[in-house]
Amino acid sequence: MKLKDASLLRTQSYINGEWVGAADGRSFAVHNPADGSLIAEVADLGAADVTRAIDVAVPAQKAWAATPAKTRALILRRWYDLIIENTDDLALILTTEMGKPIAEAKGEIAYGASFVDWFGEEARRICGDVLESPQADKRLLTFKQPIGVFGAITPWNFPIAMITRKVAPGIAAGCACVLKPAEQTPLSALALAELATRAGIPAGVMNIVTGMDAPAIGQALCSDSRIRKMTFTGSTEVGRILMRQSADTVKKMSLELGGNAPLLVFDDANLDVAVEGAMLSKFRNAGQTCVCANRIFVQDGIYDAFAKRLAEKAASMTVGAGTTDGVEQGPLIDQQGFEKVCNHVEDAIANGANVMAGGKPHSLGGTFFEPTVLTEMTPKMRMFREETFGPVAGLFRFTDEAEAIEAANDTEFGLAAYLFTENAARLFRVSEALEYGIIAANTGIFSSEVGPFGGVKNSGLGREGSKYGIDEFLEIKFVCVGI
Numbered sequence: 001m002k003l004k005d006a007s008l009l010r011t012q013s014y015i016n017g018e019w020v021g022a023a024d025g026r027s028f029a030v031h032n033p034a035d036g037s038l039i040a041e042v043a044d045l046g047a048a049d050v051t052r053a054i055d056v057a058v059p060a061q062k063a064w065a066a067t068p069a070k071t072r073a074l075i076l077r078r079w080y081d082l083i084i085e086n087t088d089d090l091a092l093i094l095t096t097e098m099g100k101p102i103a104e105a106k107g108e109i110a111y112g113a114s115f116v117d118w119f120g121e122e123a124r125r126i127c128g129d130v131l132e133s134p135q136a137d138k139r140l141l142t143f144k145q146p147i148g149v150f151g152a153i154t155p156w157n158f159p160i161a162m163i164t165r166k167v168a169p170g171i172a173a174g175c176a177c178v179l180k181p182a183e184q185t186p187l188s189a190l191a192l193a194e195l196a197t198r199a200g201i202p203a204g205v206m207n208i209v210t211g212m213d214a215p216a217i218g219q220a221l222c223s224d225s226r227i228r229k230m231t232f233t234g235s236t237e238v239g240r241i242l243m244r245q246s247a248d249t250v251k252k253m254s255l256e257l258g259g260n261a262p263l264l265v266f267d268d269a270n271l272d273v274a275v276e277g278a279m280l281s282k283f284r285n286a287g288q289t290c291v292c293a294n295r296i297f298v299q300d301g302i303y304d305a306f307a308k309r310l311a312e313k314a315a316s317m318t319v320g321a322g323t324t325d326g327v328e329q330g331p332l333i334d335q336q337g338f339e340k341v342c343n344h345v346e347d348a349i350a351n352g353a354n355v356m357a358g359g360k361p362h363s364l365g366g367t368f369f370e371p372t373v374l375t376e377m378t379p380k381m382r383m384f385r386e387e388t389f390g391p392v393a394g395l396f397r398f399t400d401e402a403e404a405i406e407a408a409n410d411t412e413f414g415l416a417a418y419l420f421t422e423n424a425a426r427l428f429r430v431s432e433a434l435e436y437g438i439i440a441a442n443t444g445i446f447s448s449e450v451g452p453f454g455g456v457k458n459s460g461l462g463r464e465g466s467k468y469g470i471d472e473f474l475e476i477k478f479v480c481v482g483i
Contacts, residue, residue: 001039001092001093001096002092003089003092003093004086004088004089005086005089007194008086008089008090008093008191008194008195009040009093009187009191010187010190010191010193010194011027011040011041011042011043011187011190012042012043012190012210013043013045013049013190013208013209013210013211014190014193014197014206014207014208015049015052015053015056015207015208015209016053016056016060016203016204016207017197017202017203017204018203020043020045020049021043022043022044022045022046022049022211023048023049026043026044027041027042027043027044028041028042028044028183028211028212029041029042030042030097030183030184030185030186030187032096032097032099033097033098033099033184033330033331033332033333033334033366033367034099034320034321034322034323034330034331034366035321035366036366039096039097039187040187042186042187042190042210043210043211044210044211044212044213045209045210045211045217046211046213046216046217047213047216047217047219047220049209049211050178050180050209050217050220050221050224051220051224053178053207053209054149054178054224054226054227056203056204056207057149057176057177057178057204057205057207057226058148058149058176058226059204060176060202060203060204060205061146061148061149061174061175061176061204061205063202064171064174064175064176064202064205065145065146065174065175067174069123069124069126069174070123070124072120072123072171072172072174073120073121073123073124073172074120075120075199075200075201076116076117076119076120076123076168076171076172076199077116077117077120078198078199078200079116079120079195079196079199079201080113080116080117080120081199082195082198082199083109083112083113083116083164083192083195084109084110084113086191086195087106087109087110088106089191090105090109090160090188090191090192091105091106091108091109092105092323093187093188093191094108094109094159094160094185094188095322095323095330096187096322096323097159097184097185097186097187097188098156098157098159098184098185098188098322098333099286099321099322099330099331099332099333100285100286100322100330101322101327101328101329101330102322102323102327104284104285104322105322108158108160108161109160111161111447111448111449112158112160112161112163112164112165113164114448114449115161115164115165115168115169115449115465116164116168117449118168118449118450118465119168119169119171119172119469119470120168120172122169122172122467122469122470123172123173123470126144126173126470126474127144128141128142128143128144128476129141129142137482137483138480138481138482138483139480139481139483140478140479140480140481141478141479141481142476142477142478142479143476143477143479144471144474144475144476144477145174145474145475145477146173146174146175146473146474146475147173147175147228147229147252147473147474147475148175148176148226148227148228148229149175149176149177149178149226149227149228150170150175150176150177150178150227150228150229150230150231150473151177151178151179151180151221151222151227151229151230151231152166152167152170152177152178152179152180152230152231152232153179153180153214153217153218153221153230153231153232153233153234153242154166154179154180154181154182154189154233155182155233155234156182156183156184156185156333157285157288157289157290157333158285158289159181159182159185159188159189160188160192162233163179163181163188163189163192164192165453165464165465165469166179166231166233166254166464167179167206169464169469169470169472169473170231170473171201171205171206172470172473173470173473173474175229175473176204176205176206176207177205177206177207178207178209178221178227179206179207179208179209180208180209180210180211180214180217180218180221181208181210183210183211183212183214184333184334186208186210189208189210190208190210193206193208218238218241218242218245219245222242222245222246222249222251223245223248223249224249225249227249227251228251228252229251229252229253229254229472229473230242230246230251230252230253230254231253231254231255231462231472232253232254232255232256233255233256233257233290234256234257235257235258236257236258236412236413236458236459239255239257239460242255243255252472253461253462254454254460254461254462254463254464254472255460255461255462256290256415256453256454256455256459256460256462256464257290257413257415257455257458257459257460258290258387258413258415258458258459259289259290259291259292259294259387259413259415259416259455259459260294260295260385260386260387260411260413260415261281261291261292261293261294261295261413261415261416261417261418261436262293262294262295262296262297262407262408262411262417262418262434263277263278263281263282263293263295263296263297263417263418263419263420264297264398264404264408264417264418264419264420264421264430265278265296265297265298265299265302265306265419265420266299266302266401266404266419266420266421266423266426267299267300267301267302268421268422268423268426269302269420269421269422269442270420270422270442271302271305271306271309273420273442274302274306274420275306275309275310275313276444277418277420277440277442277443277444278293278296278306278310278393278418278444279310279313279314279444280444280445281293281418281440281444281445282296282391282393282444283314283317283328283329283371283391283393284445286329286330286331286332286369286390286391287388287389287390287391287392288332288333288337288389288390290387290415290416291415291416291438291446291447292389293393293418293444294383294387294388294394295377295383295384295394295396295407295408296393296394296395296396297395297396297397297398297404297407297408298395298396298397298398299397299398299399299400299404300397300398300399303375303395303397306395307356307373307375307395308356310356310357310373310393310395311356311357311373312357314357314358314371314372314373314391314393315357315358315371317329317371319362319364319368319370319371320364320368329371329391330368331364331366331367331368332367332368332369332390333367334367335367337367337389337390338361338367338369338390340388340389340390341369341388341389341390341391341392342361342369343382344381344382344383344386344388344390344392345359345360345372345374345392347381347382347383348374348377348381348382348383348394349374351378351380351381352376352378353374353375353376353377353381353394354374354375354376355372355373355374356373356374356375357370357371357372357373358370358371358372358373358391358392359372359374369390369391369392370391371391372391372392372393373393373395374392374393374394374395375395376395376397377394377395377396378396379396379407379410381394384396385411387413401426401429401430404430405430405433405434408434409433409434409435411457412457412458413455413457413458413459414435414436414437414455414456414457414458414459415436415437415438415454415455415459415460416436416437416438416439416440416446416455417434417436417438417439417440418439418440418441418443418444419431419434419439419440419441419442420441420442421441421442427441427442435456435457436455436456436459437453437454437455437456437459437460437463438451438453438454438455447465448465449465449466450465450466451465451466452464452465452466452468452469453465453466
């Protein structure tokens with residue numbers, strides 16, 4: 001991996017403004033999912049190191065909270081500028097350790113940086129209130145104050161954006177953090193920390209603990225009473241564990257969990273728009289996103305035409321290493337993810353699904369899988385209940401609006417849903433009826449720093465991004481003054 005700035009490739013954890021290794025010298029390997037080659041050996045820290053990071057984060061947070069909001073905003077702006085200036089190197093690191101095409105990686109850098117820019121500005125707008133008192137001899141006020149030190153655990157599928165979406169609002173609010181990045185993609189997190197240091201974020205405010213023992217690190221964060229908030233993106237199963245572990249210390253929680261997103265295509269949809277939206281939603285990042293369309297419901301009248309067009313587009317995709325020019329789909333992250341995709345496709349075919357495109361491991365070998373379109377899907381197939389997290393579009397038929405809504409809501413999850421229709425009344429009816437935190441209508445891409453991101457039901461708690469995101473890191477203090 002040839003970087004313009006080799007100092008962005010860091011392999012040690014970042015605690016109190018210093019690069020540190022494991023006390024016993026342990027490290028773990030980070031591999032390129034495209035070819036299995038070794039990228040780096042990264043420091044393998046554990047629970048004791050989490051405690052050490054919290055020890056320095058507590059006093060650092062108090063000093064940072066006392067720093068004027070304007071100063072915090074200017075530092076975050078410098079961090080944003082540095083991220084943008086180093087887009088090429090960050091994208092190369094990201095693609096090499098995660099696998100997504102370089103063009104998508106650059107898009108993620110821009111998306112991730114947008115949260116740093118946005119929340120730097122929001123730091124200036126943390127405002128309390130003066131309330132009208134019901135008693136003449138009282139004056140009532142509210143203050144907003146940083147919650148304190150927070151713990152963050154981030155996933156491998158967006159190793160830059162999921163960090164900035166959590167860390168930027170926390171730092172803007174005056175908090176400090178101890179972050180555990182996914183073991184598959186620690187290099188992106190460490191590169192961000194290097195740029196944060198250059199931007200002037202003080203020692204101890206942003207700490208990154210890398211390690212293979214995720215359960216022990218998570219337990220250490222959740223059980224320490226000095227961590228006042230946990231923020232996590234990952235599976236619902238792990239989210240439940242973190243909630244239980246945090247219960248004794250009654251932490252504030254932000255959880256972005258499983259998806260199983262439906263995508264509804266009605267007969268009155270614009271076919272071109274619907275197919276393009278489905279391609280963007282389903283096959284971005286090889287289908288490895290929590291908001292990608294996992295169940296595609298298509299009305300009878302447009303089903304065959306939609307399936308044909310979608311299959312043609314999927315079959316024409318260029319698959320290969322993400323660093324290769326023109327590649328549209330990279331490998332799956334690891335063997336476990338690859339096997340899950342294989343099992344879901346095999347289950348669907350065994351239960352009557354038809355293969356319109358793909359349907360098997362790619363000839364490139366490794367964890368590459370062909371972009372796949374399956375038709376005649378039914379609710380008895382695993383893909384109806386479970387997130388596939390791969391490049392497989394399963395198409396279910398429906399006859400009317402009520403049937404589509406019922407099927408779409410028939411899941412424990414509620415993160416994102418998509419619908420395509422040219423009927424304005426239907427658009428609003430269905431948007432209101434779908435039990436999801438995010439609705440994308442007539443588009444396959446909705447994420448931005450301006451919109452609140454989060455789910456309902458078993459898809460999580462809280463919202464990230466938007467004007468609401470910084471409140472997740474603030475406490476409201478009520479002050480009553482007698483006069």
